Amino acid sequence: MICLDNSVLINHGKVRACYQHPKEPSLVIKVPVGEEKETNYANIKELKGYQTLMREHVDLFCISHCYGFVSTNYGRGLVCDCIRDDDGAISKTIWDVIVFQDDCDVKYVQKVADEFCNFLMSRNIWIFDLNLKNIALRLRYDGTYQMFVIDLKGRYDDNELIPFSSYIKYFATKKLERRCQQLIERIPFYRNKRAELQYESL
Ligand SMILES: Nc1ncnc2c1ncn2[C@@H]1O[C@H](COP(=O)(O)OP(=O)(O)O)[C@@H](O)[C@H]1O
Numbered sequence: 001m002i003c004l005d006n007s008v009l010i011n012h013g014k015v016r017a018c019y020q021h022p023k024e025p026s027l028v029i030k031v032p033v034g035e036e037k038e039t040n041y042a043n044i045k046e047l048k049g050y051q052t053l054m055r056e057h058v059d060l061f062c063i064s065h066c067y068g069f070v071s072t073n074y075g076r077g078l079v080c081d082c083i084r085d086d087d088g089a090i091s092k093t094i095w096d097v098i099v100f101q102d103d104c105d106v107k108y109v110q111k112v113a114d115e116f117c118n119f120l121m122s123r124n125i126w127i128f129d130l131n132l133k134n135i136a137l138r139l140r141y142d143g144t145y146q147m148f149v150i151d152l153k154g155r156y157d158d159n160e161l162i163p164f165s166s167y168i169k170y171f172a173t174k175k176l177e178r179r180c181q182q183l184i185e186r187i188p189f190y191r192n193k194r195a196e197l198q199y200e201s202l
Pocket residue numbers: 010011012013014015016017018028030042064080081082083084090091093133134136150151153
């Protein structure tokens with residue numbers, strides 16, 4: 001059994017806590033927080049969502065890959081790639097960069113998001129949950145960012161819709177277009193509200 005504690009905690013999401021793997025720096029372990037069914041089901045949803053996505057796109061680079069379950073002192077955990085910057089630091093989410101980082105080139109983050117969205121659209125990659133907290137910005141040595149989707153549980157909820165939407169590709173494209181638009185608009189929106197958001201997070 002793998003023993004997790006606060007010294008390896010990366011962050012909490014709504015339903016899971018994400019820890020560094022204590023022995024393997026390239027991996028994270030996600031464990032449910034709370035007793036709700038939704039919480040316990042999140043890891044299964046993510047693994048299934050991930051597997052479906054990989055059946056459609058074998059060589060996806062822009063996601064955190066998932067490897068299956070391990071037992072931990074906090075229950076069954078899902079093992080996935082840990083997204084790290086070139087200097088080894090754990091990459092921040094878009095949310096953390098635009099809300100909590102003082103020096104942030106908002107226009108540049110928007111440009112990276114725009115290019116990322118164009119990539120998803122051009123390859124018909126149906127990832128619709130583009131929440132700012134679910135996308136990591138990997139900082140490269142040259143100062144550029146690369147985006148990675150780190151939470152694919154939403155993909156599971158979309159599975160039923162996907163065969164239909166892919167069949168009528170038009171609807172999936174429109175949905176992805178809307179979600180991409182939202183992502184790009186939210187970047188300056190939350191940046192402008194950051195004092196309030198920082199206060200709420202205390
Ligand atoms: N693969 C990863 N690499 C680095 N950090 C991660 C990774 N996955 C999750 N995190 C961090 O943990 C947080 C919560 O993880 P997430 O999977 O989104 O949980 P939830 O299902 O509760 O939303 C993320 O917002 C991010 O800060």
